[in-house]
Amino acid sequence: MSRQTTLASRTQQAQPAPEAEYGPPPGVLVLRLGRVGALPIRHRSLTVWLLITAAVLGASAVTLTIGDLGISLTQLPSLLTGGGEATDRFVLSRLRGPRLLVGVGVGAALGVAGALFQAVTRNPLGSPDVIGLGAGAGAGASVAALIAPGAVPVPLGALLGAGIAIGLVTLSTGTGLRHPGRIIVAGIGVSAMAQAFTHFVVAFIARDEATSLATYLNGSLTARDWGHAGIIWGALLFCLPVLLYLAGPVRLGEMGDETSQTLGAPARTTRTVAVLMSVLLSAAAVSVAGPISFVALTAPQIARRMAGAGGPSLVLSAAVGALLIVCADLVVQRVPLGEGLPVGIVTMALGGIYLGHLLIREWRKGTL
Template sequence: MTAHPPSPPVSTPSRAVRLGPWSLRLAPRALLVSLVLVLAGFVVAVLAISTGEFTVPVPDVPAALFGDGPPVAELIVNKLRAPRVLTGLLVGAAFGLSGAIFQSLTRNPLGSPDFIGFTAGASTGGILAVVAGGSALQIAGGSLAGCVLTAALVYALAFRRGVQGYRLVLVGIGVNALLISANSYLLTRANINDAATAAAWLTGSLGGRDWDYVLPLTVALAVLLPACAYVSRPLRMIEMGDDSARSMGIGVEAVRAVAITAGVLLCGVATAAAGPVVFVALAAPQLARRLTRSPGVTMASSALVGAVLLTAADLAAQRVFAPVQLPVGVLTAAIGGTYLALLLRKDRH
């Protein structure tokens, strides 16, 4: 199991900005990339809200959002499209952050929730809730609980005088395989209606998402973002090795515990809202790393890439194959599988 692939040949130096007694280090390229990603996310969101079978002119979108537009436009924007787009942005950001945390902890691009069992654990919890006849809220709760329990199991099995990245990845891959088998068994034992519902949920989709999904996601990200900001810099130090980090006064195990907790909750919340949308958590941090030319995984750019990637994939899944609308998980799996093959080919040595 290898560590992160070699850093890009050119890295952008950071600059210190002082604000009274506080100082902030900014990398000009990372800041520029983040601004471009924010603009890209805005453009994709506007396109997703304004286009479709019924086109809403862009100038009418703000009016419809605030209840001053035509009744048909208000219905389409407020009830159908805007909640779906916002859910996609928030879910993509959560997956991007979760992937960034675990890839940094494991120092491995394959250290993603998709590969170390957390997404599969969330899927198991969701399937059990579906088979038990649970509501949408209970399915979301089962998904979150499954993710947390799986993370606790992987952490316990990988812990040996601390948790090393390669051991976490290897244990997680094994647990992931077991959970995938368990999920398949559960589907075979369910009745045909429950199996069909569970299979649709397992694909990963933003269809039918309303404002009831947006508020919990917003609250969860508002709570977890400070934790991500808190561990961001220490994680960069830990990437150089535990001994080096300890020599700089970093409490390695405490930082790792906070980071794992935040990463697990982000993955669980995102999966609960949209199902196990695969490969976003894998690809977003690596794409962000290459765009910013950062020597390590970056939190903010990973969240923005995840948000843009998932929302753009959902827009393409709705429009490219119209009138057929594909679940977004189908498209991210196709794109992510190709990206994984290219990543493995590039870093095979």
């Protein structure tokens, strides 16, 4: 008797109102756009996103303010509206402003690209670099530097190289971009070829050219202008509608092909479009900053851990990517030992630390 009542009261507690049966689970906010679409946002994700965005803004403010040519924070608002001193305006609009914007854009693009790629390949160590994008870009840049330094812009060469590498991978799988396993194996082959070629060119050309090429090959944000910022932010805006549409199907895809198909998300199409978007965003990032390594790999994983949720979060991953790049760039600009190095070296070291963290987790698993 008493057991029955507790059971009944429990049921009542779980479903206080009949409408809640169809409503979102607790802790989730739903953004609705009429009947067209709805975007569920978890409270924790939102909080984490706000925190990371605040951190990006903070790191950006530090980037702009410290150093000999630093702009004081109090002057920033007036500078942004067009006033302020000429020196400060020059620093903001020519030196640090574009570099910062490119960094944030590249980080966001790499974060999203990595999140998409890892979600559809179900491989936490995957990133577009695995399938030869970075190596292809390097080879393209080397060709540009080898044929005529200055005649062909190196970023254009990198973009072409990345395109050719991805094209080769797509062709050689025989099934397009549908089977992640094949893409990765083909990527190994294409990367090896591209890398061998790059090494050859670096050994072949004169030392000065080789040094500047090697700097670019690590991924660098030195001397970026508004044109670069336009490219990366243009690519992000261009991809935004597709990404909004893709977020749902990608999340469903994590449950396996059959489940996702049953719930109305065609698994193969989702995967192809997701890989395509991932490649597009990384190619845009490569063309403005060179192949920056490990951000696409680590950002989605950090985002996932912070959100505490199973699914991939594109928005969060973009924020983490931006934070990683802005902080890494701050290191190469201001930390004595790292000064003048390309930003990609710092992200590579960060990647090593992340892999080390994974290793320690494996140890814990083993001893428990």
